[in-house]
Amino acid sequence: RELKSWSLLEHENxxxxxxxxxxxxxxxxxxxxxxxxxxxxxxxxxxxxEADALHMLIGVARGLKYVHSQGIVHGDLKANNVLVDDQGQPRLMDFGLSFDQEELNKVQTTSSMFYGNCRWLAPERLNPTEFNLRPAEARSTSSDVYAFGMVIYEVFSGEVPFYEIPNSMFIPGHVLDGKRPKPLEDVARPGFNGRLWSLLSDCWLGNPRERPSVQAVEVALQAVSSETE
Structure with missing residues (x-):
């Protein structure tokens, strides 16, 4: 599956x-x-x-937007699955959990759908039946946007999501109760502001239909970047 998905992709990010x-x-x-x-x-x-956090995140957004435009859901987006090339540009990788949307319509359920680290997983990925979804249906562009919100959090905080909860087995219940990472009071990087926190909150909405598209997230990041220049 990873070979099939990856072989279709050609983009600078x-x-x-x-x-x-x-x-x-x-x-x-x-x-x-x-x-x-x-x-x-x-x-x-x-x-x-000294690296420009917003520039890096805009690059990730562009890469993810391209992946989605090819009908592919990444499924395992986190900062460790984004590499940085010699020009300092982010590159999405690790498509082992990716599915094309036609394939999603055919697949019922497999254990591989839950291999993604739960700290980055949207609530519908953690418990699809609560959302009247099959596990395959829970893997969507919207769940990728949720995970991208966690990547933004990682980049600015320098921590993994829910770093204050060392045992990952408690994360699913935490997320399904509607809890999300705490506001960034002592961020590792300058440039984080209320507008970015509002964007994160939108990415983490419990209802996947209410989350922004990755295109909207990219536009929001560009707007914040323009304000800080």
Whole structure:
């Protein structure tokens, strides 16, 4: 599935797929991509306090918008699944949990749908039946937007979502009770403001139909960036 999804994508904010290596004796298949020496977005931002957080997030939004335009749901978006290239541009990666929307209509349920880390998962991903959804239907562009809100939180706070709850087994109940990450009072980066917090709150709305599209999130990030220049 990852090979199928990834092979369809070509965008400056998506990590390119160079090829495939098959090891029949081990029964394994490896997907080959360019080496990204600057590591993932989370590590990069921690090591580069001078980096423009909004610029990086706008790049992630553009990559995700492109992925969605190709009819693909990422399914496992978090800062560790965004790499940074030699030009300092973010590149989405790890499409192992991705589905194209035609495939979503066919799939009933598989355990792989719940492999994504629960700290980034929308409430409908955690308990689809509560939303009258099949597990496959809970994986949507809207659930990606919820996760992208968590990526914005990561970049500005320097912490994973719900960092104050070390045991992840308690996260699903927390989220399904309507709780979200705490407001950023002591953020790791300058530039965070009330408008961004309002955007995060919209991304994290409990009703997936009420969340903004990734296009709207990109526009909002660009507006905040223009205000801070």
């Amino acid at each position: 998506v990590l390119p797929l160079l090829g495939v290596v098959i090891a029949p004796e081990a029964g394994q298949l490896w997907l080959v991509s360019p080496w990204m020496e600057k590591s993932n977005l989370r590590d990069y931002m921690q090591c580069h306090p």
